[in-house]
Amino acid sequence: MHNYEGDWSDSHTRVSYREKPGFFGQIQQSFWASLIGILLVVVSFPVIYWNEGRAVQTALSLDEGLRQVVRLQYIDQVSPEYDNSLVHLTGSLQTDRPLSDEQYGIAVRAVKLRRKVEMYQWVEHKKTREYDEGGKTRVETTFSYSMEWKDHIVRSGEFDNPSGHQNPHSMPVESYTIKSDPVKVGAFILSKGLVEKINEFHPLAPRDLVKRGRKMYIHDGMFYHAKDQFYPVVRNVKQPSQLRFSYKNALITCNTLLDDQDVIELSVCYNNVIFPIHCTGIEKNYSQKILMPLTLHWMTLQGVVGDVRVQFSYAGLSGKPGSGLGDPLKVSIVARQQGGALSQYNTESGDTLEFLYPGEMSAEEIFDAEHSANTLLTWALRGVGWVLMFIGFQMMTSILTLLISWVPIVRELVGLGLTILCLCLATSLSLVTIAVGWIAHRPLLGMTLLAAAAVPILISRQRRQNTYDRDR
Secondary structure: OOOOOOOEEEEEEEEEEEEEOOOOHHHHHHHHHHHHHHHHHHHHHHHHHHHHHHHHHHHHHHHHHHOOOEEOOOOOOOHHHHHEEEEEEEEEEOOOEOEEEEOOOOOEEEEEEEEEEEEEEEEEEEEEEEEEOOOOOEEEEEEEEEEEEEEEEOOOEEEEOOOOOOOOOOOOOOOEEEOOOOOOOOOEOOOOOHHHHOEEEEEHHHHHHOOOOOOOOEEEEEEEEOOOOOOEEEEOOOOHHEEEEEEEEEEEEEEOOOOOOOOOOOEEEEEEEEEEEEOOOOOHHHHHHHEEEOOOOOOOOOOOOOOEEEEEEEEEEEEEEEEEEEOOEEEEEEEEEEEEEEEEEEOOOOEEEEEEEEEEHHHHHHHHHHHHEEEEEEHHHHHHHHHHHHHHHHHOHHHHHHHOOOOOEEEHHHHHHHHHHHHHHHHHHHHHHHHHOOOOOOOHHHHHHHHHHHHHHHHHHEEEEEEHHHHH
């Protein structure tokens, strides 16, 4: 691929000024912040309560499923007596035919085949800094541009400076993921929901270069489409970003700031033939002309905007045992047996059960893993609800901080006190909401949470009483 001639990245800065709002303007902003804070607090309650209800329902459904699940010893034939039952089985994935991509000559016996396409494009990065300058705020916005591999089109027309940073408007090759249908384990056909759970992708390295009338190369397990047919290839360079190339009439000029002891092996590809080249103009204290040895190691230094690389990967190997990629993937499944198919199982608690894990796992291990996932999700959503509530209380009290902001020491003390107050309120009310969700199903846990919610209030009252006694 070609090297970009010129700077590898560039940037510019725009400066603007923003007037600071006066006292009444700040009051107005604090008023609107308080309204938004009230809204956040109101929203946090149903978020926390819904999360607890979801956690309870999921836990009950998992307990119910573990009590009813039936282990299938033989999976090569369907047992009618287990129809509509929740079953557990372990076996290897099977598909009828390989998944293939004729354009690139790729074929693999797997559940999924993914083609990921990336294009070398200009990308804009924006960084803003603000400086207080008396009655105004100085805003410095720096826009920097670099060339990067992206799996989507970057709209260069929306750049702050699109000149010299134009990207193509479309991908010449599209990404996709194709799936096998049907997918089986033993005599059972997997539902779409179970197939969707097979998502552990592995790179699929191409072995031979398939030419279809376009310029393609293979490097590091990927296909490369180069815009031009002439490009340098370099290896054994510790800091390749310090190399600059220009070329004319098949003569490559290499400018570098590398140390003398660094070994550079350079070659050029022209019309699909690799040649060793002369590298001149090494920018140290002297110039030197070096005859480089031929190398077939493809280490692309830099691409040109518009170059494309394509990588293939697969998930759920289903070939024959001992094939080139390995044995077919063995999976463990808990699902409803519905004739010769496996699908969702509806519990009396209102949830659906349909699990697939790679490897051999017992039913108990699968349900333990689902309980752990439910616990992790529950605590994550609790954290979201608590943060919403805390931020809401902070925004509600912002007007109080503003009113005393002109007294430095008082401002710091009041600000700290209000932050602690918001922290206690958010924690106590979150615990109360969580307790209400659990008290009907696990009374002991619910009562414990209610007691924990009262701790900040009791501590606050005790400290106030101690202060009152000292003043007397």
